Amino acid sequence: MKELLIIAVGSALVNNVVLSQFLGICPFLGVSKKIETAAGMGGAVVFVITIASFITGAIYQFILHPAGFEYLQTIVFILVIAALVQFVEMFLKKVMPPLYNALGVYLPLITTNCAVLGVSLNCVTKGYNILEGVVYGFSTAVGFTIAIVIMAGIREKIEYNDISESFQGTPIVLLTAALMSIAFFGFSGII
Amino acid sequence: MNKCTERLYNGLVKENPTFVMMLGMCPTLAVTTSAINGIGMGLSTTVVLIFSNLLISLLRKIIPDSVRMPAFIVVVATLVTVVQFLMEGFVPGLYASLGVYIPLIVVNCIILGRAEAYASKNPVLPSIFDGIGMGLGFTFGLTCIGIVRELIGSGKVFGLQIMPDIYEPVTIFILAPGAFLVLAFLVAARNKIMKRMEAKGKKVVKAQGCCEGGCASCGGCDAQVFPTGQEKE
Helix, strand or coil: CHHHHHHHHHHHHHCCCCCCCCCCHHHHHHCCCCHHHHHHHHHHHHHHHHHHHHHHHHHHHHHHHHHCCHHHHHHHHHHHHHHHHHHHHHHHHHHCHHHHHHHHHHHHHHCCCHHHHHHHHHHHHHCCCHHHHHHHHHHHHHHHHHHHHHHHHHHHHHCCCCCCHHHCCHHHHHHHHHHHHHHHHHHHHCC | CHHHHHHHHHHHHHCCCCCCCCCCHHHHHHHCCCHHHHHHHHHHHHHHHHHHHHHHHHCCCCCCHHHHHHHHHHHHHHHHHHHHHHHHHHCHHHHHHHHHHCHHHHHCHHHHHHHHHHHCCCCHHHHHHHHHHHHHHHHHHHHHHHHHHHHHHHCEECCEECCCCCCCCCHHHHCHHHHHHHHHHHHHHHHHHHHHHHHCCCCCCCCCCHHHHCCCCCHHHHCCCCCCCCCCC
8 A cells, every 4th residue: 555655646746747757748738728628638638547557557467468579568558548549539428428528629639648658658667567557647647637737827827927029938838847847846855 | 862852951950840840849858868868869769750751651552541540650669669679789778768768759749740741642762851851850959959958967068078177067957847948948049030030031930849739730649540430420
């Protein structure tokens, strides 16, 4: 139980997926203009990464590893993730329309989000079992949601500020991210 | 051969993936802690890009349009796996310091973007040169950022001491916040130069990466990878 807690806190706060590992920068910069959309994207990412880390973990544990096909992991994982995202999208559309309406727009964007593939590959590198992998995936995604929602909140305020012309748009967002990244360094004392 | 040199110029200068198009920002931020890492990442991406452009251009008439995305992904993922094992065998130090970002070349916008935008529509030879140009442009961008961060962050360039001993290295530049900081000033400088060029009446290439247009521009991001079940409804 203690190890799981350390994995959870470590991946959500200390080694935040966006601010210290630079995975998922695209949605972090692209979909963080409003708090609602940022939260929607975060929810979709939590959903997909948790399922994806479970399925890729199971595939690695029960198929690739026993058969000695570890070298196929990159190819298998990316195809599984791409198929999974579309399957999740179709499933939600049929079974849970309200959830689909909330998350649907963001789901196709997630396929090439490097955070999903990165989490699956990191699970293998770190030698996590399936349970540890799912906890790692879930808390990484929660860390992503924390970062993108805070960023969206700051960006809503930045709108009213007077920023020099060259720094408008992306540069000021990146500067904010740099400051957030420094702030998240504060968590490194926890573990 | 004229078209080939034009592709090289296009990749290196006119549509430079790092400085002009703003593509592939994840590896740009993550691995540029030193100039060597920047070159290593750039060159491995270049190799994957050249061969993926070559193969996709060869296969462009065979791959059906409806399954082209999964086909591209399989081609790219295979090449990335090959590059990964070659690096593990021959440059283990570099492989260790680049870590998970080597397999993550698969989801780099530049590669799927070039496959979709150029290689799947053009003959083999220009596609290869397009890959070389884009790849070298990316390598150039990463190396420049790597040199700046290494020089400020540890006073060295390519591992050689450049700054005098009295210089106190600003360590934060080789840590995570430094990456965001350097990129922020880079994008600001780009905006300034582009504004000036626009004022002079020159044609300006728009940034296409994550920074500007969401992910809408790179082929794989907003397109359905497996277009199943969608048309029926």
